[in-house]
Amino acid sequence: MSHVKKIVTPLTEEQVKGLQAGDQVSISGVIYTARDAAHKLLTEAIQTGEELPVDFKGQIIYYAGPTPAKPGQVIGSCGPTTSGRMDAYSPTMMAQGLKGMIGKGPRSKEVVESMKENNVVYFAAIGGAAALIADSVKEAEVVAFDELGPEAIRRLVVEDYPCIVAIDAQGNNLYELGVEQYKVTD
Amino acid sequence: MNHSTETCMRELSVDKITEAVKRLCIEAACDLPEDVEKLIREAVDKEESKFGKYSLEKIVKNVELSRNENAPMCQDTGIVVVFAEVGQDLRLVGGSLTDAINEGVRQGYEEGYLRKSVVEDPVLNRKNTGDNTPAVIYTELVPGNEIKLQILPKGAGSENMGALKMLKPAEGLEGVKNFIIQAVTQAGGNPCPPVIVGVGIGGTMDKSTLLAKKALARHAGEPHANPEYQALEEELLEEINKLGIGPQGFGGKVTALAVHIETYPTHIATMPVAVCLNCHAARHKEVTL
Incomplete structure (x- = not known):
């Protein structure tokens, strides 16, 4: 495979600008898991002006809800979930200073527009490769919404988590470019 | 009357069903069936796109790893769909079929360290039931005195x-x-x-x-x-x-x-x-x- 760009979190504006759709990256540092229910609670808190349990400035949210860790494990299987379900919440999170999102599958036009406005990057991980991905997770701790079980917000420390830049901050979109390239019209 | 389809009446304890469902839930989560794996491996050879091939290679590696380590291949271990074909000459004893299946799911998801992904109410509270029950169960009466259970943990x-x-x-x-x-x-x-x-x-x-x-x-x-x-x-x-x-x-x-x-x-x-x-x-x- 081609050159892999190493990324250490939190993300800077310059780092985000330097990433292009189709880049292979490996992410190290802290990332936060949040999916449907946590996003609902976070955006509700933002609307009512409550303080958030995590400061998302410069951070990456990973759309994931892991399986329980077996004894001796840091985390269970931990692959990405479908990002599209978070589309309704993502612009609000980007306005909070969020710089990156990791998930799987395409995003809405509104999300891509908001990414361009806020200089945010969207990484794709391989959906369904969850046992493999767990190897990159070195620490895991629930930091908010414990009552949500698998949907709680977890602070993960990852090492060389492999991802692909699916949509960059300029709006270049691998889901469109790739499909266009391989579409066969009779 | 079609005598050829008649079998002798037989009894089966529902505990056997719980046991089987539990085992199959864990196996399903960690061990991809060979028929599916074969098609994925063929796809690696067919795929020409760089990221497509990369993804498929990772998926194959993940299938091997999850099987070897008895780890769920995907964190979405699904809501359990059960197709039960129940022989009409089978008498289930010791409890209800539905309860037995759900007990199997409960035990399998707990002991297998599988994710509990079912919420109690679809709209109003969306509170996690905590044990991945209830399963979605379809029963069909068929000739014979056996029960066939098909388990499909379905990701959302x-x-x-x-x-x-x-x-x-x-x-x-x-x-x-x-x-x-x-x-x-x-x-x-x-x-x-x-x-x-x-x-x-x-x-x-x-x-x-x-x-x-x-x-x-x-x-x-x-x-x-x-x-x-x-x-x-x-x-x-x-x-x-x-x-x-x-x-x-x-x-x-x-x-x-x-x-x-x-x-x-x-x-x-x-x-x-x-x-x-x-x-x-x-x-x-x-x-x-």
């Missing part, structure tokens, strides 16, 4: 991309093909392609969706018994793989691994078509007791 990423249309008979075969292709196109990269496409045609609205789900329980890639439907499955697979969606939606030649069609007679005025998609982690296990 692909389930969300299902589609149903009540076609007019005038829309014909072309209408059916167009709707199926449209459903897969709209799903795009969301359902974790390469997918298995389950199609149910005929019956009523509800029957067609059930057939589409049942189509996913078929041995992956096994063709329909009717040569005309077999040809339709092949044609649809070819058309779907021209869409360019590719593994994970990154673009590529392999968007689907197989198309399975199931049909049922229908009313003179209708032609329901349902599409149920399964991700590449097409987990299915079965046992006959």
Whole structure:
């Protein structure tokens, strides 16, 4: 495979600008898991002006809800979930200073527009490769919404988590470019 | 009366069903069936796109790792769909079939360290039940004195991309093909392609969706018994793989691994078509007791 760009979190504006759709990256540092229910609670808190349990400035949210860790494990299987379900919440999170999102599958036009406005990057991980991905997770701790079980917000420390830049901050979109390239019209 | 289908009355303790369901839930989560794995391995060779091939190679590695380490291949270990074919000469003793199946799910998801992904109320509270119950259970009475259990833990990423249309008979075969292709196109990269496409045609609205789900329980890639439907499955697979969606939606030649069609007679005025998609982690296990 081609050159892999190493990324250490939190993300800077310059780092985000330097990433292009189709880049292979490996992410190290802290990332936060949040999916449907946590996003609902976070955006509700933002609307009512409550303080958030995590400061998302410069951070990456990973759309994931892991399986329980077996004894001796840091985390269970931990692959990405479908990002599209978070589309309704993502612009609000980007306005909070969020710089990156990791998930799987395409995003809405509104999300891509908001990414361009806020200089945010969207990484794709391989959906369904969850046992493999767990190897990159070195620490895991629930930091908010414990009552949500698998949907709680977890602070993960990852090492060389492999991802692909699916949509960059300029709006270049691998889901469109790739499909266009391989579409066969009779 | 057809005497040839009669068997001797037999008793079976529901505890055996709990035990089997528990075992199958864990096995399904960690051990991808060989039929699906074979199709994924073939896809690695067929795929030409860089990221498509990369994804498939990772998926194959993940299948091997999850099997060797008895770890769930996907963190979405699903809501459990159970197809139970109950012999009419089988007498279940010691409790209810439904309770026995749910107890098996409860034990399997706890002891197997599988994710509990079921919420109590679909709209109002969406509170996690904490044990992945209840399962979605379909029972069918069949001749014989055995029970066949098929377990399909179904992830929601692909389930969300299902589609149903009540076609007019005038829309014909072309209408059916167009709707199926449209459903897969709209799903795009969301359902974790390469997918298995389950199609149910005929019956009523509800029957067609059930057939589409049942189509996913078929041995992956096994063709329909009717040569005309077999040809339709092949044609649809070819058309779907021209869409360019590719593994994970990154673009590529392999968007689907197989198309399975199931049909049922229908009313003179209708032609329901349902599409149920399964991700590449097409987990299915079965046992006959």
